[in-house]
Every structure is written in C-alpha cells, then in structure tokens.
Amino acid sequence: MTEQQTVENSAHGRRPVVDFDHNADSHGRDPVGSYRKLRESTPVAWTEKWGGYWVLSGYQAIFDAARDDEMFSSARSHHGGEGQAILIPKRPITDHYPIDLDPPESLPYRRIMNQLLTPQRVEKIRPMVERYTDMFIDDLIEKGEADFATLTGIPSIITIAWLELPLEDWRRYSFAHRKILSAPLDSAEYKMVSEEELPALTESVKKVIAERKLNPGDDPISFILGHEINGRPITEEETLNMVDLIISGGVGTVASLSGQSLEWLSANPEVKQRLIDDPSLMQNAVEEFLRVFSPTQALARTVGKDAEFHGVEIKEGDRALLAWSSGSRDAAGGFENPDVVDIERFPNRHLAFGVGSHRCAGSHLGRLMARTILSKVLERMPDFKVDPAGVVRYPRQGVNTGFDQLPTTFTPGPRVLDERL
Ligand code: HEM
Structure with missing residues (x-):
C-alpha cells in the first residue's frame, strides 16, 4: 500500500484515515511528492x-x-x-519558552523575544554575521573542495558568539543540532545526542546564565535576565528555557535553508548566474527558497476541545501535525505554479516561519544569516558545483529537511581575514 491510500478504519474512530508517517523513510525520500498526494486527496486526514x-x-x-x-x-x-508537544513523537527536552506555552502565559516571554530580535537589533549584528561567514569560507576556500553540509557551522558559531557562550563549543552545537534533526529516531547517534550531548550543552548554558546574573553585561542573556514576568524578575530557569529555544530554533534551520538553496543553485546555473550578476535579487530569492525548501517542514499541536474543523470531527486531546511545507506549495494559498522556483515571486505569503502567536521570532536573524551565507558563497566561490552523486539527504526529513553530505568543488580562492576559526 502506498503511503497516502485512504484506509478503511481507524482504531480511534477518526475519518478520513490515510496510511501516512512523516518520519518514515518513504516520506523522507520525497516529502514534496508525498505531501502533494495527500493535499490533493485529503488535506485534513x-x-x-x-x-x-x-x-x-x-x-x-x-x-x-x-x-x-x-x-x-x-x-x-x-x-x-x-x-515537547510541538513534535510527533514528543521529545523529552528542557522546556522552551514561549513555544511550549499558549497565550496568555506565552505573551510575556514572547514580548522579550520580540524586543531581542527586532530588525534594528539584528541589523547591529550584521558585521559579526559577515565576519564569521567570511572566516568559515576562509577555512575552506584554499582547498577547492568542501562538504557544504558543514555550513551548519556558520549559524552555530554566529549564534554562540552572539549569545556570548563559550565559543570553543560551536562545533559541538553544530553537530548536535544537525543530528537531532536528522538522525533516525532509533539510532545510537540520536540517543547519544538527545540523552548526553544536548543535556551537557544545556548544563553549560545554565552556568553562563548564573554568571551573567551576578555580572550582567551588554549581551542577549543579560538582556533577558533584566526583564520581568508579570511583575516579578524572570528566573534563571525561564531564561534557560528561552536561550535553549533560540539555539535550537536557529542553528539547524538556517543551515538547512542554505544547504538546500546552494544545492538547487548548483543544479540551476542560469539562476545562479542571475544572482551573481544582480545581487539585489537575493532578498526575494531567499523568500522563495524559504517557501520551496521549508527547513521546518511540520510542527504539531494538541486539540483543545471537540469540534468540527474543515469537515472532520476532531476530539479534545487529538494530536495534529501542521505541514508548513505543504501549505507553502498549495495553489489555494495564492501561489501560482507552486512547484516552480521563481526567485522573483511576489507576493509570497509562505508558511516557512509558521503563522499566528508562535510565528518565528527569529525570522529577521534567520533571513540575515541565510542571505549572508548565500551571497558570500556566490561572491567568493562563484563556480561552485555540488556533486549530485555524493549528496546524502537527512535520513529523516519529517520535521527538518537538509543534507548530511553535500560534496562541492570550486576554484580555490584567497583568504580575506587574518583571524582563523
Ligand atoms: C530559516 C530559518 C528559520 C526557520 C525556517 C524557522 C522556522 C520557525 C517556525 C516554523 C516557527 C513556528 C513554530 C510553531 O508555530 O510551532 C518558529 C518559531 C520560532 N523560531 Fe524560528 N525559524 C528560523 C530561524 C530562527 C532563528 C535564527 C531563531 C533565533 C534567533 C529562531 C527562533 C524562533 C523562536 C524563538 C520561535 C518560537 C516563537 C514563539 O513560540 O513565540 N528561528 N521558527
């Protein structure tokens, strides 16, 4: 039976029933095709x-x-x-605020997040984003070949430097955040990362928060610690819940977006050349890459009460997966020729950053990092070519899509900075 065939009965009595699993290998081999079939037959199943x-x-x-x-x-x-209820299956990790809360409880944390990540504040860290991107490219550029899957390193080092966490740990964050998104759920690697490495990194963040509480500085963690929640000071634990969400929200997603965009540009050299010739197209192009590659494919919710919803009977406690990636390719969302990648598409109301009260708080920073990475790779490695034979996709692509290996060659070029990673 193929994944999306409608099946007769559900043990839970829900209808219509399909044979579908976003974590299955069959879905992971072609998430776009898998969702297209489902959307065209049963958009709520x-x-x-x-x-x-x-x-x-x-x-x-x-x-x-x-x-x-x-x-x-x-x-x-x-x-x-x-x-964590936004994942199916759930993952027993540290609480994340505001995403693990509903309004009104989520709102005071969300207000702090919004203030921390305004376009103006993000613009201030542009020089740092550019410097680390150049430093990372410097590390590869003389070799003429690289695994572009390691680009996870760029958002990782930027996020860790911005938060002023121990910089020497950036490779650990980069590895852990790639693996937690991609490794098969029953693999030893997933177990090691989720049970040992991420908790160890969380412990190290906890220590930094305690230090900043005693000696506040001009950094994002001190900024959060300086706020109040409903009239009392925010606690160190709540601060951890916010910082942990910032790290896990931004590292893997930006790496996934950059990797997928570069792979696509390598396979579509005429569009790559247009972006090289006219860098002003990059801003709009990144919106289209967000729409078609949707690094965060789908996240979950829990139904609050019995109701009819889009023609089906949903029950309190039911779990529901919201497939952002599928919605962004639905013609009913106003996308003409939704499977065509059009870097000049406008308007483009994609769902890649979600919708509603939990819409991505880090979208400005995510966009800045992705635009910088893509622009600098095109500028400094313009003839880069990904070897399609060596490409290895994440084995599991239900929540996040991306690459484990993206072997790439290019004409070697000069370093631009004296500093090294
Ligand atoms: C291309 C990059 C990114 C993508 C595709 C992305 C995607 C998303 C999505 C789909 C959501 C909604 C979650 C939901 O409704 O359940 C979300 C929320 C969030 N993202 Fe991002 N994100 C990106 C970059 C970032 C960055 C760089 C940061 C941090 C600096 C970040 C921080 C957050 C936070 C804090 C939330 C939760 C907001 C809330 O619960 O109110 N994201 N993101």
Missing part, C-alpha cells in the same frame, strides 16, 4: 501512526489551526506522551 494524529496539508487548514491557540494548543500536556 487522520493517520494511526505514533498513537494517531491529524495531518493538515492544505494551506487554509494549516493557517486556521495555527491562528487558533485554544483549539490547537502548543502547550505541553499528557496527550501523546511526555515531552
């Missing part, structure tokens, strides 16, 4: 996998669910096991 969940693949259903926090909650609950 139930699958029995992982204890049962609704899959929302049509633009309007995703949009409506994401804007209704009462009906589609992001908060942790006992439904579907222990752990």
Whole structure:
C-alpha cells in the first residue's frame, strides 16, 4: 500500500484515515511528492501512526489551526506522551519558552523575544554575521573542495558568539543540532545526542546564565535576565528555557535553508548566474527558497476541545501535525505554479516561519544569516558545483529537511581575514 491510500478504519474512530508517517523513510525520500498526494486527496486526514494524529496539508487548514491557540494548543500536556508537544513523537527536552506555552502565559516571554530580535537589533549584528561567514569560507576556500553540509557551522558559531557562550563549543552545537534533526529516531547517534550531548550543552548554558546574573553585561542573556514576568524578575530557569529555544530554533534551520538553496543553485546555473550578476535579487530569492525548501517542514499541536474543523470531527486531546511545507506549495494559498522556483515571486505569503502567536521570532536573524551565507558563497566561490552523486539527504526529513553530505568543488580562492576559526 502506498503511503497516502485512504484506509478503511481507524482504531480511534477518526475519518478520513490515510496510511501516512512523516518520519518514515518513504516520506523522507520525497516529502514534496508525498505531501502533494495527500493535499490533493485529503488535506485534513487522520493517520494511526505514533498513537494517531491529524495531518493538515492544505494551506487554509494549516493557517486556521495555527491562528487558533485554544483549539490547537502548543502547550505541553499528557496527550501523546511526555515531552515537547510541538513534535510527533514528543521529545523529552528542557522546556522552551514561549513555544511550549499558549497565550496568555506565552505573551510575556514572547514580548522579550520580540524586543531581542527586532530588525534594528539584528541589523547591529550584521558585521559579526559577515565576519564569521567570511572566516568559515576562509577555512575552506584554499582547498577547492568542501562538504557544504558543514555550513551548519556558520549559524552555530554566529549564534554562540552572539549569545556570548563559550565559543570553543560551536562545533559541538553544530553537530548536535544537525543530528537531532536528522538522525533516525532509533539510532545510537540520536540517543547519544538527545540523552548526553544536548543535556551537557544545556548544563553549560545554565552556568553562563548564573554568571551573567551576578555580572550582567551588554549581551542577549543579560538582556533577558533584566526583564520581568508579570511583575516579578524572570528566573534563571525561564531564561534557560528561552536561550535553549533560540539555539535550537536557529542553528539547524538556517543551515538547512542554505544547504538546500546552494544545492538547487548548483543544479540551476542560469539562476545562479542571475544572482551573481544582480545581487539585489537575493532578498526575494531567499523568500522563495524559504517557501520551496521549508527547513521546518511540520510542527504539531494538541486539540483543545471537540469540534468540527474543515469537515472532520476532531476530539479534545487529538494530536495534529501542521505541514508548513505543504501549505507553502498549495495553489489555494495564492501561489501560482507552486512547484516552480521563481526567485522573483511576489507576493509570497509562505508558511516557512509558521503563522499566528508562535510565528518565528527569529525570522529577521534567520533571513540575515541565510542571505549572508548565500551571497558570500556566490561572491567568493562563484563556480561552485555540488556533486549530485555524493549528496546524502537527512535520513529523516519529517520535521527538518537538509543534507548530511553535500560534496562541492570550486576554484580555490584567497583568504580575506587574518583571524582563523
Ligand atoms: C530559516 C530559518 C528559520 C526557520 C525556517 C524557522 C522556522 C520557525 C517556525 C516554523 C516557527 C513556528 C513554530 C510553531 O508555530 O510551532 C518558529 C518559531 C520560532 N523560531 Fe524560528 N525559524 C528560523 C530561524 C530562527 C532563528 C535564527 C531563531 C533565533 C534567533 C529562531 C527562533 C524562533 C523562536 C524563538 C520561535 C518560537 C516563537 C514563539 O513560540 O513565540 N528561528 N521558527
């Protein structure tokens, strides 16, 4: 049976039922085709996998669910096991604020996040983003060949430097955040990263937070610690919940977006040349890459009460997957020729950053990092070519898409900085 065939019955009595699993290899081999079939037949469907969940693949259903926090909650609950409720299956990690809360509890944390990540504040760190991107490219450019999958290093080093965490740990963050997104859920690598490496890194962040509490500086962690929640000082634990979310929100996503865009540009040299000839197209191009590559493919919610939703009966406690990537390729979302990559597409109301009260708080920084990485690679390695035979995609592409290996060659060039990684 293919994945999206409608099946007769659901043990839970939900309908329509499909045979679908966003974590399965079959979906991971072709997420775009897999969602297209589902969207065209059953844009709101139930699958029995992982204890049962609704899959929302049509633009309007995703949009409506994401804007209704009462009906589609992001908060942790006992439904579907222990752990972070925006994932299916849930993952038992440290709480993340504001994403693990619903309004109104989420709002004070969200206000702090918004202030920390305004376009003006992000613009101030542009020189740092450019410097680390150049430093990273310097490390590769004399060799004439590189694995572009290691570009995860760039958002990792920038995020760690910006937060003023121990800089020597950037490779650990880069590795852990790539593997947690991509390694098969039953692999030893996934177990090691989720049970040992990420908790160890979290402990190290905890220590820094305690130090900043005693000696505040002009850095993002001190900025968060300086705020109040409902009239009392924010705690160190709440600060950790926010900082941990910032790290996990930005490192893997930007790497995924950059890697997928570069692979596509290598296969589409005429568009690559247009971007080299006219760098002003980059801003719009990144929006289109966000739409078609959607680094965060899908995240989950928990149904708050029994209701009818887009023609189906949903029940309190049901789990639901909102497939941002699928919505962004739905013609009903206003996208003409949605499977065509058009770097001049406008308007482009893609769902890559989500919708509603939890819409990405780091979108300005994410865009700045992605634009800088792509622009600098095109400027400094203009003839780069990815070897399609050596490309290895993440084995699991249900939540995040990207590459484990992206072997690339280019004409060697000179370093531009004296500093080294
Ligand atoms: C291309 C890059 C990025 C993509 C595709 C992306 C995607 C997303 C998506 C889809 C959500 C919505 C989650 C939901 O509704 O359940 C989200 C939320 C969030 N993202 Fe991003 N993100 C990116 C970069 C970043 C960066 C660089 C940061 C940090 C600096 C960041 C921090 C956050 C935070 C804090 C939230 C939670 C907001 C809340 O709960 O109110 N993201 N992101």
